[in-house]
Amino acid sequence: MYTITDKKVLSPIDYFVEVEASHVARAWKPGQFVVLMAHEKGERIPMSVYRADDGKIGMFIRKLGKTSLQIFNEFNVGDSLWSVAGPLGTPIEVKKYGTVVFASDAVCGHAENYATLRQMKEAGNHTISIQSFKDEEDVYPEQFLAKSVADEHYITTSDGSVGIKGNYLDVIRDLIEQDKVDIIFAGGVLGTLAKLAELTRPYGIPTMTTVRQIMVDGTGMCGSCRILYDGQIKFACRDGPMFDAHKVDWEDVLKRETRFLEQEKLAKEMYLKKINESHGKEVV
Amino acid sequence: MAKIIKERVETPERPVEERTKSFIEVNLGYTFEIAQKEAERCLQCPANYAPCIKGCPVHIDIPAFISKIKEGDIKEALRIIWKDNTLPAITGRVCPQEDQCEKVCVVGKVGTAVNIGKLERFVADYAREKGIDKELLEEELKKIESKNKKVAIVGSGPAGLTAAGELAKMGYKVTVFEALHEVGGVLIYGIPEFRLPKDILKSELDKLDKLGVEIKKDHIVGKTVTLEELSGEYDAVFIGTGAGTPRFLNIPGILLGSIYSANEFLTRVNLMKAYKFPEYDTPVNVGKKTIVIGAGNTAMDAARSALRLGSEVTVAYRRGFEDMTARIEEIHHAKEEGVRFEFFLNPVEFIGNENHKVKAVKFEKMKALDERDSRGKRKIVGTGEYVTLEADTVIIAIGLEPNKIISESSGFKVNPDGTLVVDEHLRTTMKGVLAGGDAIRGEATVILAMGDGKKAAAAIDEFLSSGEPWPDEIKQVSF
Ligand SMILES: Cc1cc2nc3c(=O)[nH]c(=O)nc-3n(C[C@H](O)[C@H](O)[C@H](O)COP(=O)(O)OP(=O)(O)OC[C@H]3O[C@@H](n4cnc5c(N)ncnc54)[C@H](O)[C@@H]3O)c2cc1C
Numbered sequence: 001m002y003t004i005t006d007k008k009v010l011s012p013i014d015y016f017v018e019v020e021a022s023h024v025a026r027a028w029k030p031g032q033f034v035v036l037m038a039h040e041k042g043e044r045i046p047m048s049v050y051r052a053d054d055g056k057i058g059m060f061i062r063k064l065g066k067t068s069l070q071i072f073n074e075f076n077v078g079d080s081l082w083s084v085a086g087p088l089g090t091p092i093e094v095k096k097y098g099t100v101v102f103a104s105d106a107v108c109g110h111a112e113n114y115a116t117l118r119q120m121k122e123a124g125n126h127t128i129s130i131q132s133f134k135d136e137e138d139v140y141p142e143q144f145l146a147k148s149v150a151d152e153h154y155i156t157t158s159d160g161s162v163g164i165k166g167n168y169l170d171v172i173r174d175l176i177e178q179d180k181v182d183i184i185f186a187g188g189v190l191g192t193l194a195k196l197a198e199l200t201r202p203y204g205i206p207t208m209t210t211v212r213q214i215m216v217d218g219t220g221m222c223g224s225c226r227i228l229y230d231g232q233i234k235f236a237c238r239d240g241p242m243f244d245a246h247k248v249d250w251e252d253v254l255k256r257e258t259r260f261l262e263q264e265k266l267a268k269e270m271y272l273k274k275i276n277e278s279h280g281k282e283v284v
Numbered sequence: 285m286a287k288i289i290k291e292r293v294e295t296p297e298r299p300v301e302e303r304t305k306s307f308i309e310v311n312l313g314y315t316f317e318i319a320q321k322e323a324e325r326c327l328q329c330p331a332n333y334a335p336c337i338k339g340c341p342v343h344i345d346i347p348a349f350i351s352k353i354k355e356g357d358i359k360e361a362l363r364i365i366w367k368d369n370t371l372p373a374i375t376g377r378v379c380p381q382e383d384q385c386e387k388v389c390v391v392g393k394v395g396t397a398v399n400i401g402k403l404e405r406f407v408a409d410y411a412r413e414k415g416i417d418k419e420l421l422e423e424e425l426k427k428i429e430s431k432n433k434k435v436a437i438v439g440s441g442p443a444g445l446t447a448a449g450e451l452a453k454m455g456y457k458v459t460v461f462e463a464l465h466e467v468g469g470v471l472i473y474g475i476p477e478f479r480l481p482k483d484i485l486k487s488e489l490d491k492l493d494k495l496g497v498e499i500k501k502d503h504i505v506g507k508t509v510t511l512e513e514l515s516g517e518y519d520a521v522f523i524g525t526g527a528g529t530p531r532f533l534n535i536p537g538i539l540l541g542s543i544y545s546a547n548e549f550l551t552r553v554n555l556m557k558a559y560k561f562p563e564y565d566t567p568v569n570v571g572k573k574t575i576v577i578g579a580g581n582t583a584m585d586a587a588r589s590a591l592r593l594g595s596e597v598t599v600a601y602r603r604g605f606e607d608m609t610a611r612i613e614e615i616h617h618a619k620e621e622g623v624r625f626e627f628f629l630n631p632v633e634f635i636g637n638e639n640h641k642v643k644a645v646k647f648e649k650m651k652a653l654d655e656r657d658s659r660g661k662r663k664i665v666g667t668g669e670y671v672t673l674e675a676d677t678v679i680i681a682i683g684l685e686p687n688k689i690i691s692e693s694s695g696f697k698v699n700p701d702g703t704l705v706v707d708e709h710l711r712t713t714m715k716g717v718l719a720g721g722d723a724i725r726g727e728a729t730v731i732l733a734m735g736d737g738k739k740a741a742a743a744i745d746e747f748l749s750s751g752e753p754w755p756d757e758i759k760q761v762s763f
């Protein structure tokens with residue numbers, strides 16, 4: 001039984017969920033993710049792991065469509081998820097690099113930011129965390145930020161209401177100019193990751209990014225998550241999801257996110273309608 | 285000697301109009317009466333001669349079980365089949381009998397071979413309906429003497445399930461580790477409901493449950509637990525992880541959004557029940573014109589599933605009709621249902637539209653030479669002529685290879701094609717670890733996987749009871 005042991009609101013769009021999944025927690029390493037199903041008729045959806053301790057895993061989830069909304073609305077502490085499989089994917093190499101940056105501008109990235117730097121710091125690196133949000137309201141509560149594991153921590157907001165105005169690319173540009181960076185890890189919005197790849201390419205700074213793709217099994221069995229990497233077909237779930245950003249064919253990666261847009265929209269609308277009818281109130 | 289009845293008693297099938305709109309099973313199987321009529325056609329060749337027994341990969345005593353059908357003793361018929369095959373309801377439906385037992389049946393020399401597959405299926409189905417299989421299982425349960433040893437099985441396809449059942453019957457404590465959230469391997473995620481109803485699989489799983497087999501789903505061996513950990517904790521390990529990774533063509537357009545591997549398409553449709561979207565959450569997107577590339581069972585299953593989801597379907601194959609590897613019954617059903625076939629077409633490019641979806645496939649026309657390749661197929665060459673066929677959905681079914689997770693996470697010796705190296709007892713290069721099914725053969729068949737599961741169970745029993753040392757060198761056996 002994958003019982004939910006904690007659940008908290010992070011921002012108007014994101015929430016935190018912790019579930020019992022000792023089989024995953026014991027083996028998980030940064031860079032790896034899980035695939036979960038909320039219920040028997042649910043979809044298998046991949047989720048990054050924020051932390052894995054004491055037989056439990058914590059995740060940050062964004063309310064995007066049917067599944068993420070359903071977990072938010074209907075699954076509370078004490079309830080169980082139908083399936084949690086993992087850890088999946090290839091762990092990143094934790095070792096002493098010197099100065100390690102993790103930059104994130106969305107939910108999965110923020111989870112990985114903490115997870116990665118926590119171990120990078122233990123491995124003796126100087127850790128720099130950059131976390132980008134839209135505005136003040138979207139900034140996570142302090143305990144869920146990567147502050148505690150970062151030697152330097154930056155927040156950026158698009159409107160400048162908290163921290164630096166702009167996004168993590170602006171901070172990284174500065175850091176590069178100060179010649180401070182040995183390796184950059186990043187996760188979040190794919191479009192920003194593609195820009196990051198272009199930003200660091202001329203400097204030859206090693207840049208590892210999470211290439212999120214639509215997945216089914218998460219084990220290398222279906223090829224839904226295939227990408228072109230260095231001209232070769234790779235499976236994001238098995239060969240990644242962290243890849244050298246300079247070798248990823250970003251154009252296709254960005255386009256493949258929209259494969260099931262119509263169905264996702266339909267499922268979300270139907271779900272919201274159902275919820276609104278049963279509660280008589282608006283959710284999201 | 286009795287007169288040979290040349291014509292088969294055919295099994296009833298659902299009418300085409302009905303089946304193209306639903307996923308319910310196409311072939312309805314024999315009733316007791318017609319099964320007995322078909323059984324009458326068997327000449328009861330003596331066991332030491334009967335070609336069908338030799339033609340069967342697991343050597344079921346076919347004339348013996350058919351004779352029990354004639355007598356109306358289905359329990360005995362099942363007992364005879366179970367000696368060599370514990371999943372007859374499944375193999376009766378999916379074995380390529382026309383290449384195995386039925387290919388060599390004596391009756392087939394003057395007429396149509398005895399319908400061995402459908403008789404096997406009849407025995408299993410009838411026994412299940414009447415609870416006869418449970419009675420037989422109860423009898424077997426009573427004989428089990430529990431041994432104080434534990435065996436881990438990796439993968440719950442036909443190879444793993446068979447090994448699990450056999451070892452449990454020998455008294456071992458068995459735990460199955462499965463990566464997915466459902467048990468059955470290809471039987472659950474690949475082969476569609478209209479060929480193999482999932483209830484049948486459920487009933488097989490009930491039997492394993494009665495035998496005390498423990499199943500751990502959501503466990504990816506190599507990730508969740510390592511093989512080294514399993515080896516340490518269990519007295520022996522059997523690997524039946526199949527050949528689950530789809531091959532893609534690295535040609536322009538392969539990343540377009542409406543191109544699926546057959547595995548993705550079938551997993552969405554069968555395992556995740558996307559054909560019931562939005563009742564089930566997983567989507568699948570099938571347009572008006574689907575092209576399926578390939579010619580095996582996987583291609584037929586994908587084609588017929590796409591058809592049922594409302595698409596026009598064309599199967600395009602780079603070789604000719606006679607080179608197709610699918611079961612003849614499936615090709616026949618596909619044609620009946622309106623799937624079109626194009627031969628000697630090799631895809632060279634997928635042409636996309638502004639939404640990153642396919643709009644057409646460009647093929648090179650191929651031609652066959654008289655020369656044969658190592659597998660006995662005619663060699664083909666390009667002609668330099670091209671055709672373009674319109675399509676909004678493409679399903680690629682050009683083959684599968686073993687998933688690297690298991691081999692890369694442990695120090696196994698693997699062959700160049702990714703299959704694990706095993707000797708004639710199915711022993712791998714890791715002590716106490718055996719393997720079978722598609723993981724060692726590449727894409728093969730359910731019955732061969734099942735046969736390997738049974739053979740490995742016997743080898744594990746031998747290893748654990750004899751205390752014989754593991755060989756230092758494992759020489760790859762040839763299949
Ligand atoms: C390696 C990896 C790690 C991820 N980590 C997180 C995380 O930590 N937190 C988080 O909120 N989200 C994460 N995601 C994305 C998450 O899986 C999707 O947001 C989720 O599937 C949305 O489901 P839905 O039903 O709520 O929305 P839907 O309406 O079904 O989809 C909304 C969008 O999510 C994406 N998506 C949909 N289905 C899938 C799928 N099966 N696999 C991958 N993406 C899909 C698509 O881009 C889609 O447009 C991760 C994805 C990957 C590949």
Ligand SMILES: Cc1cc2nc3c(=O)[nH]c(=O)nc-3n(C[C@H](O)[C@H](O)[C@H](O)COP(=O)(O)OP(=O)(O)OC[C@H]3O[C@@H](n4cnc5c(N)ncnc54)[C@H](O)[C@@H]3O)c2cc1C
Nearest residue numbers: 439441442443463469470505526581721722728729730733
């Ligand atoms: C669509 C399709 C149709 C087919 N039709 C026919 C047919 O009509 N007749 C026929 O005889 N054959 C058919 N075949 C082939 C047949 O299904 C296979 O030969 C057979 O299933 C192989 O059995 P297996 O037990 O070796 O592996 P599989 O059935 O592939 O099962 C392997 C299992 O292991 C699991 N696994 C993999 N890696 C791990 C891991 N690291 N940890 C834990 N679990 C893992 C997988 O999730 C899977 O459940 C078909 C195949 C396909 C794909």
Ligand code: SF4
Nearest residue numbers: 326327329336389390
């Ligand atoms: S070869 Fe044909 S006729 Fe002979 S025993 Fe087998 S099924 Fe019967």
Ligand code: FES
Nearest residue numbers: 218220222223237
């Ligand atoms: S999600 Fe199926 S292969 Fe990656």
